Amino acid sequence: MGEDTPATYRAVLAVREARRPFLASCVARLSFAALPLALILLIRDATGSFAVAGFTCGALSCTLTLLAPARARLIDRRGARYALRRLTALYLLGLAALVALAETGADSAVLIAAAALAGAFAPPLGPTMRVLWAKILHERRPLLQTAYALDSVTEEVVFTTGPLLAGGLIAVASPLTAMLTVMALIGLGSTCFVLSPATRDTTPADSEEHRARSRPLSFPGIRTIVLSFAGVGLAVGALDVGLPYIADRAGSPSAGGVLLALLSAGSALGGVWYGRTRWRSAASSRFVLLVIAFALTLLPLCLTATPSRAAAAVFVAGLTLAPLFTTAYLLMNDLAAASNSSPTEANTWVSTANNGGTAAGSALAGLLLDSHGPALAFTVTFLAAIVIAAVTVLRRTTLAPSSQTTSRPAVRQ
Structure with missing residues (x-):
């Protein structure tokens, strides 16, 4: 083959x-x-x-x-x-x-x-x-x-x-x-x-x-992906808490599960389409664009508190998630090879950053929802995602595999 x-x-x-x-x-x-x-x-x-x-x-x-x-x-x-x-x-x-x-x-x-x-x-x-x-x-x-x-x-x-x-x-x-x-x-x-x-x-x-071999976090491109996924995880964690809150406040607690399922359904559909498409652009460019797109999809949630509108917003947000993970895995594979880093450890940092961000986002959203409601909680989440997207754009040159070998730090034991 x-x-x-x-x-x-x-x-x-x-x-x-x-x-x-x-x-x-x-x-x-x-x-x-x-x-x-x-x-x-x-x-x-x-x-x-x-x-x-x-x-x-x-x-x-x-x-x-x-x-x-x-x-x-x-x-x-x-x-x-x-x-x-x-x-x-x-x-x-x-x-x-x-x-x-x-x-x-x-x-x-x-x-x-x-x-x-x-x-x-x-x-x-x-x-x-x-x-x-x-x-x-x-x-x-x-x-x-x-x-x-x-x-x-x-x-x-x-x-x-x-x-x-x-x-x-x-x-x-x-x-x-x-x-x-x-x-x-x-x-x-x-x-x-x-x-x-x-x-x-x-x-x-x-x-x-x-x-x-070097530790993966010794290299700037790998650190960029980890930082980006901490931000993505923070937003997903806020959705995990905020969507059931919106449904409960609307008098339909069971709709919270439907909203979360729509996020997963959007991700699955986006991943199926993304995997079948043959891309000509570099994975690093696609990763930056996907981080920006994911951040922008959170904006409608700052302006709505009804389950029906939130449903459309989270489905669209989900469309970017599986493509983001797919592109991150490709980049991690290339960056680990270019930097002679431990490949399994490098790959694990994607899920570690995402899971850590999710925990932090859930905790932050819980505090804000109790005190100020969903509008402020999602606005803070959106602004945090925009900041992470901006940092990813500024660090986009680190995502090129060749950049991992230009200034090789000492091996940390």
């Missing part, structure tokens, strides 16, 4: 060495999508407190997000098979211990500590799969863009269906059943991923090569 192969989703899925690990990574990611609801209700039933349940889930999410680059660095250092087997085993042990403690009525502080410990070992299947895409399709650039678009769209679908799966299991059985399913999914997905022929070829870097 050469350069002239049509860049279609069928062509991507026809790549045999990628198909098995991709499907396995989707199963594992479904586990992460179903986890929050299953864990919150399990802890609520065990303690009788939503506050303890929220802190427990937050502790797991915190270590899962903040330590993701460190886990990715382990994969780059020791190889995917070595690291993922150990991380998955420790993560499953941590979840099993958390479930056992909840079922035996352990103290709240113990539950929170156990959740934080489990999250520290969560295997980063998504970033590892994206690095694997780049390895398999390194000579087929058009297919790589389509593969990243497929990955982004699939992740939108997975994180939409995951809570539905958990809710269905809780409705027909119990939160414990949902948690056991979460554990089975991550175990099955990780095992199939590790045993696939493509990951079997992923060997650890030799010691000299690893010592020569």
